[in-house]
Amino acid sequence: AQSVAQPEDQVNVAEGNPLTVKCTYSVSGNPYLFWYVQYPNRGLQFLLKYITGDNLVKGSYGFEAEFNKSQTSFHLKKPSALVSDSALYFCAVRDNDYKLSFGAGTTVTVRA
């Protein structure tokens, strides 16, 4: 069975400060890891993914994520947050199956 944990329900940061959204995962095989963002009344938008290769993955809108196999983590980061980054963020994992398993989500609020 595969699962994802997002330990923080909410993250609050000031604009211009670094943003980190935490994610840990559990899979039986090789992990395929994804981050999605959801704005109100909209579907999930893909941000980035880790399949293999470099542990630091760069994605859309200046986001990046670091895969850490020993800690089974895939934290999402942005060096300088914008007010427009305020949204709901989901981490997801897939092993050799096709199903995505999502975390419960983390609400990010960036204050001006």
Add this chain to the structure above:
Amino acid sequence: GAGVSQSPRYKVAKRGQDVALRCDPISGHVSLFWYQQALGQGPEFLTYFQNEAQLDKSGLPSDRFFAERPEGSVSTLKIQRTQQEDSAVYLCASSGRQGAHGNEQFFGPGTRLTVL
């Protein structure tokens, strides 16, 4: 743009009514997924199609839920005799290459179903 579209965007049903939710995937995408997202939670897998074949329906919560994709493109999720616990956002997603585990799924805007 030519993304995943879903209709209706909002649906209010009285308990006991049947509803049908439509998904138009990205043209040419082989794989199609349905997810259910309850309020304050992450999406939960319902069912998976590869072209017209429904390969996995293990996430469907009861036999009142039925999905089809007869021509391998548009899909319909049908819920019979709706119950209040069926209230949720139903998300459709599609992805491109068959068997490519690393492919990201592209999501539609969802249908928000409210059962009164």
